[in-house]
Amino acid sequence: MTVPLHDDQILFTREAIEAAALIGHVRGAEDGAVVTFDGCVRNHSHGRPTLYLDYEAYESMALVKMQEIAVEMHTKFPIHRVAMAHRLGRLQIGETSVFIAVSSPHRPAAFEACRFAIDTLKRTVPIWKKEYFEGGAVWADGELPPVPAEAPARKSAS
Amino acid sequence: MPVVSQTVRVKVLFFGRLKEIAGQGEDSAEIAAGATIEQLFTVFTSRRPELAKFRASLAASRNQEFAAWSTPLHTGDEVAFLPPVSGG
Numbered sequence: 001m002t003v004p005l006h007d008d009q010i011l012f013t014r015e016a017i018e019a020a021a022l023i024g025h026v027r028g029a030e031d032g033a034v035v036t037f038d039g040c041v042r043n044h045s046h047g048r049p050t051l052y053l054d055y056e057a058y059e060s061m062a063l064v065k066m067q068e069i070a071v072e073m074h075t076k077f078p079i080h081r082v083a084m085a086h087r088l089g090r091l092q093i094g095e096t097s098v099f100i101a102v103s104s105p106h107r108p109a110a111f112e113a114c115r116f117a118i119d120t121l122k123r124t125v126p127i128w129k130k131e132y133f134e135g136g137a138v139w140a141d142g143e144l145p146p147v148p149a150e151a152p153a154r155k156s157a158s
Numbered sequence: 159m160p161v162v163s164q165t166v167r168v169k170v171l172f173f174g175r176l177k178e179i180a181g182q183g184e185d186s187a188e189i190a191a192g193a194t195i196e197q198l199f200t201v202f203t204s205r206r207p208e209l210a211k212f213r214a215s216l217a218a219s220r221n222q223e224f225a226a227w228s229t230p231l232h233t234g235d236e237v238a239f240l241p242p243v244s245g246g
Contacts, residue, residue, distance in 0.1 A: 039246050057245070058173055058238055061222035086245060098246050118246060126219075126238070127245025128174040139175045142242030147217045151194070151229040 008070045008082040012059055014089045017096045022083035026103040031080050033107035035114040039098035041091045045140070051132045053140075055088045055097060058126040062086075065125045069117055077113040079104040084117065086127060097129075164191040168198065168231050171238035176216070179208050195220065195237055196227040215242060 009025045019038065027034050041053050070082040080103040087097050100117050104110040121127075122143065129140045165188045172180040180202065187201050195218045203210040217240045220229050231237065 055245070056173065058171065058219075058222075058240065061219060061238070062245075064222060122243070122246040124243070125245050126173065126240050126243055128241060129244050130174075139241065140244040142244035144215060144242045145217045145224055145240065147224040148226045151226045 006070065006074055006081065008067075008084075010063060010066045010070060010082075010084045012057060012063065012086055012088055014087070017085045017087055017099045019096065019099050019101075022085055022099055022101045025083045026081035026101045028080055028103060030105055031103040032105050033110045034101055034103045035107065035110035036102075037098070037100040037114050037118045038096055039118065041093050041095050041097055043093045045131050045133075048133050050093065051134065052093065053091045053097070053132070054130045055086075055091060056128055056130075057086070057088055059088075062125050062127055066121065069120050069125075072120070073102070073113045073117055076116065077104070077109040078106075079109050079113045082113070082117070084121070086121075086125075088127075165189060166191050166193075166231060166233040166235075168234070169236045170198065170202070171236065173238065174241040176209065176212060176239050176241055179206055179212075181206070189231065191232075192230050194227065195225060195229050195231065198231060198237060199227075199239065212241065216240060217242075 043050055066084055073082055083101040085099050091097055100114055102110045102114045124145045130137050131140055167188050170185045170187055172183055177183045189198055218225055219238045221236055
């Protein structure tokens with residue numbers, strides 16, 4: 001059995017996100033800070049009341065992308081652990097859609113890493129939300145992920 | 159050179175609004191060996207012309223990695239067409 005380099009916790013769930021469990025996962029004796037981001041469903045969008053949201057993901061790819069974000073967080077910032085959970089399915093106003101917890105011995109790293117995590121997730125992880133309002137629904141405006149412009153050079157035949 | 163043109167079968171996934179237009183989230187297509195993701199997309203726009211107008215605002219992936227539209231495809235590849243992402 002190999003010991004993981006970082007004991008991070010990255011997951012999707014269709015139930016309510018258990019924030020306390022995620023915080024508990026990252027908090028260690030050597031940590032002086034745990035910074036969390038709680039992304040929640042807002043009751044309005046573009047000046048219009050929102051009824052609820054439906055989230056869907058390309059789950060297998062999204063999980064890999066979220067794991068890559070965690071790896072990059074460890075590379076960029078002196079942090080201890082990362083927990084990142086995203087909920088899928090129907091979410092009501094006020095519910096948590098994404099929760100990120102980052103621990104570190106000193107607080108600046110955890111703050112910066114947590115900000116990096118949510119900003120990168122919103123730009124690169126294949127997740128989509130549909131906003132329902134009185135009389136209709138729209139897919140939320142999103143960001144086009146950074147995609148390679150050219151195909152990689154052809155590998156030599158093996 | 160083979161006389162008979164070779165084809166490859168790939169799995170195709172649609173998400174978000176594309177899934178609604180395509181009518182299903184998962185499909186497959188038989189394309190010429192070496193065809194690109196761009197050429198695969200035209201297979202579906204010929205079936206569902208409405209898809210074409212989203213081309214400029216789509217990303218594509220091959221085997222769960224973002225990929226250029228010029229990426230050539232091989233048998234068994236999983237290609238997804240991804241609208242702008244809006245997680246969080």
